[in-house]
Amino acid sequence: MLQELLRLVSSGGVHSLRQLAQRLGVSQPLVESMLDELVRRGYLRPMDRSSHDVCDSCPTASNCSSCHSARVWALTEAGIRIAQSQSH
Amino acid sequence: MAEHEGNTIRVALAGQPNVGKSTVFNLLTGLNQRVGNWPGKTVEQKAGTCNVDSWTFQVVDLPGTYSLSANSPEELIAREYIIKEKPDVVVAIVNAATLERSLYLVAELLPLPTPVIVGLNMIDVAEQQGLTIDPRVLEAAMGVPVVPMVAARGQGIHDLLARIEEVTCDGAEYTPNTPNIRADHVDVLERIEELIGGNVPAEYPTTWVALKILEGDQQITDMIHPRLPQEAWSEVYQIIQQHEDTCVAVAGGRYAWIARMVRAAVVKPRIGPISLTDRLDRWATHPVWGLLVLVSILALSFALTYAIGSPLQELLHRYLVQNLADLAVRALDTAPTWLTGLLVDGVIGGVGAVLTFFPILVIFFAVLGILEDIGYMARAAYVMDRFMHLMGLHGKSFLPLFLGFGCNVPAVMGTRVIESQRARLLTIIVSPLVPCTARMGVIAFLAPAFFAAPAIVSWALLATNLAVLVGSGLLLNRFILKGEQVAFIMELPLYHLPNWHTIAITVWHRLLSFLRRAGTVILAVSIVIWMLSTFPGGDPETSVLASVGRLVEPVGMWMGLDWRMMLALISSFVAKENAVATMGVLFGVGESGAGLPAILRNTLSPSAGLAFLVTQMLFVPCVSTVATIKQESDSWGWTLFSVLFLLVVSLAGGVFAYQAARLLGW
Numbered sequence: 001m002l003q004e005l006l007r008l009v010s011s012g013g014v015h016s017l018r019q020l021a022q023r024l025g026v027s028q029p030l031v032e033s034m035l036d037e038l039v040r041r042g043y044l045r046p047m048d049r050s051s052h053d054v055c056d057s058c059p060t061a062s063n064c065s066s067c068h069s070a071r072v073w074a075l076t077e078a079g080i081r082i083a084q085s086q087s088h
Numbered sequence: 089m090a091e092h093e094g095n096t097i098r099v100a101l102a103g104q105p106n107v108g109k110s111t112v113f114n115l116l117t118g119l120n121q122r123v124g125n126w127p128g129k130t131v132e133q134k135a136g137t138c139n140v141d142s143w144t145f146q147v148v149d150l151p152g153t154y155s156l157s158a159n160s161p162e163e164l165i166a167r168e169y170i171i172k173e174k175p176d177v178v179v180a181i182v183n184a185a186t187l188e189r190s191l192y193l194v195a196e197l198l199p200l201p202t203p204v205i206v207g208l209n210m211i212d213v214a215e216q217q218g219l220t221i222d223p224r225v226l227e228a229a230m231g232v233p234v235v236p237m238v239a240a241r242g243q244g245i246h247d248l249l250a251r252i253e254e255v256t257c258d259g260a261e262y263t264p265n266t267p268n269i270r271a272d273h274v275d276v277l278e279r280i281e282e283l284i285g286g287n288v289p290a291e292y293p294t295t296w297v298a299l300k301i302l303e304g305d306q307q308i309t310d311m312i313h314p315r316l317p318q319e320a321w322s323e324v325y326q327i328i329q330q331h332e333d334t335c336v337a338v339a340g341g342r343y344a345w346i347a348r349m350v351r352a353a354v355v356k357p358r359i360g361p362i363s364l365t366d367r368l369d370r371w372a373t374h375p376v377w378g379l380l381v382l383v384s385i386l387a388l389s390f391a392l393t394y395a396i397g398s399p400l401q402e403l404l405h406r407y408l409v410q411n412l413a414d415l416a417v418r419a420l421d422t423a424p425t426w427l428t429g430l431l432v433d434g435v436i437g438g439v440g441a442v443l444t445f446f447p448i449l450v451i452f453f454a455v456l457g458i459l460e461d462i463g464y465m466a467r468a469a470y471v472m473d474r475f476m477h478l479m480g481l482h483g484k485s486f487l488p489l490f491l492g493f494g495c496n497v498p499a500v501m502g503t504r505v506i507e508s509q510r511a512r513l514l515t516i517i518v519s520p521l522v523p524c525t526a527r528m529g530v531i532a533f534l535a536p537a538f539f540a541a542p543a544i545v546s547w548a549l550l551a552t553n554l555a556v557l558v559g560s561g562l563l564l565n566r567f568i569l570k571g572e573q574v575a576f577i578m579e580l581p582l583y584h585l586p587n588w589h590t591i592a593i594t595v596w597h598r599l600l601s602f603l604r605r606a607g608t609v610i611l612a613v614s615i616v617i618w619m620l621s622t623f624p625g626g627d628p629e630t631s632v633l634a635s636v637g638r639l640v641e642p643v644g645m646w647m648g649l650d651w652r653m654m655l656a657l658i659s660s661f662v663a664k665e666n667a668v669a670t671m672g673v674l675f676g677v678g679e680s681g682a683g684l685p686a687i688l689r690n691t692l693s694p695s696a697g698l699a700f701l702v703t704q705m706l707f708v709p710c711v712s713t714v715a716t717i718k719q720e721s722d723s724w725g726w727t728l729f730s731v732l733f734l735l736v737v738s739l740a741g742g743v744f745a746y747q748a749a750r751l752l753g754w
Binding site: 001002003004006009014015016017018019020024025026027029030032033034035037040041043044071072073074078081082085 | 159186187188189192270331332333335336337339340341343344346347350351354366369373470473576577578579580
């Protein structure tokens with residue numbers, strides 16, 4: 001299930017949780033739970049503002065609300081390797 | 089059947105944090121509690137007893153853990169206790185409202201030899217969320233007893249005790265439906281079991297140990313390593329090395345199991361805000377309809393802005409700017425002509441023209457604020473990115489580019505999320521092509537001056553910018569990045585009703601920063617432009633500024649623009665709104681009765697107007713953005729390249745628009 005998720009994501013582009021849940025035939029909370037697991041294991045990287053210092057040094061941070069609108073994750077190198085690994 | 093001594097049943101209480109485990113523990117043990125530490129650990133241990141009928145239940149509260157891996161001391165304590173102390177039964181408390189997450193611990197508990205009873209807690213909360221779970225079906229699916237509970241109200245506690253008694257006394261065989269490793273790894277698991285078989289300490293189940301080794305569990309691997317013969321260990325080691333994905337196969341098997349359990353036991357899927365969001369998203373995030381929805385929402389936003397904003401803007405001009413100018417002229421009756429000129433033509437003409445933007449900006453910011461607040465903007469980004477992905481511009485750039493709609497400065501700053509230096513540079517170079525609100529404000533002001541259908545023109549201008557952005561991205565991507573593949577997951581927040589307070593604050597902040605610019609940069613540039621356009625003779629046509637402007641006029645000729653329009657374009661480098669301020673000064677808005685839109689309509693043909701709008705949209709960004717580009721790229725060379733690139737692109741765009749419009753007979 002986790003590898004299927006990584007494979008779906010690694011097909012490129014941007015995926016919503018809803019779309020991933022539909023493709024895997026599971027509920028959205030389960031996808032969220034799996035994303036946390038994949039982050040813990042280092043296959044996904046959350047890209048919210050807390051993981052970068054972007055907003056700290058941005059002069060327009062005080063009147064910018066775009067940063068908070070959505071949580072985003074990206075595949076890590078290890079995640080890409082797992083997604084591409086073949087069943088032996 | 090588990091063994092138990094006399095009338096005592098030893099119960100271990102397991103559960104993730106926030107599932108109500110402590111409530112259950114307190115209900116069971118009441119005042120008969122002891123608090124100490126787990127042997128050799130600083131983690132608190134709570135234990136207690138409970139006497140019901142002739143039975144004494146000895147309850148140990150295991151630390152709250154998400155799983156039974158060796159990630160934390162709590163998780164180690166929980167699994168060591170179950171394996172080594174062999175309680176008669178493990179009661180796993182799960183939160184029915186977050187079943188998907190809660191069941192992970194159960195998936196880890198089932199492969200252990202101790203019988204498990206699931207306390208399905210908080211079913212009332214789940215039901216409030218529209219989630220109905222059939223405990224009997226869940227029980228059948230998992231093969232272990234499931235007791236529905238509302239521990240906060242004491243419901244289900246007697247059933248739980250009854251089921252504990254049943255499990256420990258009736259001698260039925262314990263055959264839970266355990267998670268399986270992913271099918272393509274079954275033979276690897278079997279091989280590991282063969283290799284370690286006979287060398288596993290008696291209390292540990294062999295299959296469980298094999299699974300933990302495959303999962304990369306350091307503690308279990310360290311325990312097994314010295315017990316294995318050298319050849320067996322090297323093969324185990326080799327298998328782990330060869331299969332980087334085994335840990336994913338093991339954990340993935342648990343998630344597949346959870347998915348099966350949830351699918352079986354959840355009777356009614358969630359309703360309410362979640363499914364409303366789902367229904368809306370079916371349209372809003374659809375690859376085709378989503379784009380259409382986005383396009384329509386943008387067109388509507390523009391239409392609304394113009395329908396309400398433009399008449400207000402005219403009123404503001406008529407009553408505020410003109411009256412102010414008249415007042416100034418009368419008050420300065422005896423003052424030197426240069427002072428009147430400075431105030432009326434320079435300050436009122438320039439800053440006044442920009443200030444009449446105000447109503448348009450209020451509405452535009454409010455519409456944007458509403459779209460942001462109800463959760464639509466994330467969908468817009470999502471749809472746009474799918475679109476960009478189709479065109480070859482890949483994911484990681486999209487977050488910074490998305491920020492660019494507010495202001496290009498955070499867009500350039502935001503490229504820090506991109507690790508690849510080349511991808512980052514590419515994104516920095518194209519990010520000014522995302523029209524910021526100041527640019528859109530200028531368009532919102534000028535489009536109605538030239539066109540009867542400004543909403544459609546603005547919309548087309550925005551689309552042109554994005555097309556140029558995608559085109560540039562495509563080219564640079566092909567030649568610089570060579571198709572570096574990046575993938576993303578985005579959580580789209582639930583839609584909700586707008587919070588007017590939040591929106592008002594956002595609009596207010598944006599307006600404040602607009603007013604601040606009007607009072608500083610725009611005022612200063614207006615005065616400078618006025619002075620240069622008055623010096624030396626007082627006639628703008630023979631001024632210093634005119635001679636400078638005439639230097640660039642040959643370029644303007646290709647777009648049907650005279651030197652005044654070219655200077656307006658150049659002054660937008662300081663701040664985008666200056667384009668309007670400069671026009672205000674140079675076209676004499678302060679002293680003439682007509683507003684700037686009317687003057688422009690009489691001076692420029694629609695084709696020249698279009699050329700100006702296109703060039704303005706694609707032009708070099710404001711000086712703060714260029715400074716940020718220098719800071720972030722840390723290279724004057726690339727900063728210069730970015731400026732030149734946009735200069736060429738914008739002028740080419742303007743010339744093309746002018747010539748094309750002329751061919752169409754505009």
